Amino acid sequence: MNTADLGLPVDVPSTALFTDQYELTMLRAALKAGTAERRSVFEVFTRRLPEGRRYGVVAGTGRVLDAVENFRFDAGVLGFLREREIVDEETLEWLAGYRFSGDIWGYPEGEVYFPGSPVMRVEGSFAECVLLETVILSILNHDSAIAAAASRMASAAGGRPLIEMGARRTHELSAVAAARAAYIGGFATTSDLAAGFRYGIPTVGTSAHAFTLLHDRERDAFQAQVDTLGRGTTLLVDTYDVAEAVRTAVEVAGPELGAVRIDSGDLLLVAHRVRQQLDELGATGTKIVVTSDLDEYAIASLAAAPVDAYGVGTQLVTGSGHPTSSMVYKLVARAESADPKAPMVPVAKKSSGGKVSVGGRKWAARRLDADGVAEAEVVGTGPVPAELADRQLLVQLVRSGEVVAREPLDVTRDRHIAARANLPLSATQLSRGEPVLPTEYVHGRSGS
Template sequence: MHADRATATRAGGGLHEGLLGLPLNVPSTALFTDHYELTMVQAALRAGTAHRRTVFEVFARSLPPGRRYGVVAGTGRVLDAIENFRFDPELLAFLREQRVVDEDTLRWLAGYRFTGSVTGYPEGEVYFPGSPVLRVEGGFAECVLLETVILSILNHDSAVAAAASRMAVAAAGRPLVEMGARRTHELAAVSASRAAYVGGFDATSDLAAGYRYGIPTIGTSAHAFTLLHDTERDAFTAQVEALGRGTTLLVDTYDIAEAVRTAVAVAGPGLGAVRIDSGDLLLVAHRVRRQLDELGAPDTRIVVTSDLDEYAIASLAAAPVDAYGVGTRVVTGSGHPTCSMVYKLVARARGEGRHAPLEPASKLSPGGKRTIGGAKWAARRPDAEGVAEAEVVGTGPVPPELAGRLLQVELVLDGRITGREPLRAARERHRRARAALPLSATQLSAGEPVIPTEYRISGG
């Protein structure tokens, strides 16, 4: 796809890194939490249970309706959030002024640093109902404070990545550009760009995402640029003179056929691409392709935009389209803006002390919101052909035949971040994980999870 002098920074790093690795001034994430997390800490400190060893797990009881697999995204942002979770003096002053917690709790918060450990599915991996996507282990108080920020990141980013993955499947190798920044909150737009990249998109229009995460950025012009000029020819001439013949010209401001003729007349047969943003895209794409060929511009590409989702992209599979630009639908999860992941306490120590033995803890609420107690491992069992056939989740010893197929990796050890990786690694991991699923995973029609979740609960 022609990227008009596209900004392509390195594909790696996290929110704490900017262009060329320069550090960004990242504020504390400590208030990205709910009020009751802090009141629980106050009560636990008074009761003497705040430092009792606990295990929390993040999982989804089900996938969004009709989805066949989920995509883990946002892990790198979670690590940044944990690292920057601290109560600066101004935050403590706010909590004191609002009387959220008492002075003893404020003193404890002033020294807060997460000292526990985190393991989980690596970013880009797929998940299924019950998959222990993240496990947070440490003292109750230090772990419970992280609940809201972890869930807000994983629920949003995983939803966007799942939508992006489905669109990447539908695109079948044709480039995808995320361009939804104006359709969501300005900060959500940056994380959505990152998640879409993990899910299979190739570039973004959002410069903040390019700066923070090294995602290639692409941009051309809007209808306003054409309308600014006295004629369409004047607009095309100005753009070509400024950006070169490899640019992408927007041809649907007035009459598409006339615009295509003008575009080739101005830029010549070396015109990079034309963009179509309205109309019957299937019909128009065929007409434009034929016209470009007749005008001697067979190498000029066709880019389509206009409220695309995975279904619209799939419907254009037979069209002479070279790339897609997607906005609203990808940044909002294509109808499923959350994954409904939860953060539940699944084990606690029998007594005080860092090494006190753990015992399962489970929620037994009526209405289907039961929790399976115990810290869990997870493995994906393949069939004889090497294709995934089950997500196996268990407690206790890992069966020998699954020992080499465990999914969780170390992310934080004793408060030290150990699981950072380039963003491109997560993107490639997702491509491999999706390819290892049964072929029916790529069907866009609604269906059940493509593989079942099997539980092997020790003593259950």
């Protein structure tokens, strides 16, 4: 696997150090105690959705699979660990041969989730599973947060296309991951070429204010752009006077002008004025694109405006106020001993501060009402009720260390559209509220 596919610099040899030190010190202690090889089950879930969110969106699964494949302790990584004396030689020797050989199950990418949903389940020895905690959470927490924001924005846009343009507002590698997550959540295109190169996302872009300011006259800038990119290009019309710019744009490009972009001012008012002006000038087919620190609420407020597309940056790549999904990775079951045939027992954290978890290896299913609309997220241990057998959500992603469920990004995008459409209508409301589906727990016999 080429590390460039992970959004990494090409000189980064592995994902093994995308972790917290205590993963390795736990491994060292477990090896010494003889418990490292106990079969274990870890699950990724969130105890609650961000305030006001009605559903979550699973995103980053494909990147997790790449990261697991590339989780290798090569000579450079081992040398670093030895130099810092983070682990001893016995642990270094174990790490040198590390290859994840267990199983991973999860909600398919693009699916929606709710509090308690076991969005990913990692099974294998304690040693090989615990090492993956940080990199899995890092990817899922970031990408799912962006995808959730994107999904809300796509709902607010009501079918009008959305352009992801947040690369300059976040870390350069996060920008690539954010563009991927936004595409899953419903965005149509990205301005980030690295995202287009790595993931095949359609890319767009024309010019900024600097291009207009470069020229002696706005007309000269427009003429240069049209001569180069054709009449179907998008001209930025708010560098100086919007009305004058629109008039000039149509004079230069003619009624075949593809679009104009508005990046400032009262977008609702300006969009109406620009639409009227374009129509009066005969450019009835020219579209209007708006940008300028949009979020889902601003997009919704423009629903009645003659806007054809939205460009979103800062609010998208920061999760529109919720930059993480607050997912956790918890041990929920483990073997009584290192014997491969030892029985599994459920385990769970029991504390007084709200950070409790439910023990046992879990399944999940979505119950539908009489009209085929989702009405509950059902999470359980033990046998799956017969009426939910064909509604199970987890699919196998990795089998005995081999990835078995890698899929095209468009498949995950289509899956999300279908999953969101299957939720009650209140799922798309932007007002504050509880998760649109309750999570119900069914307790059966736990274990493997």
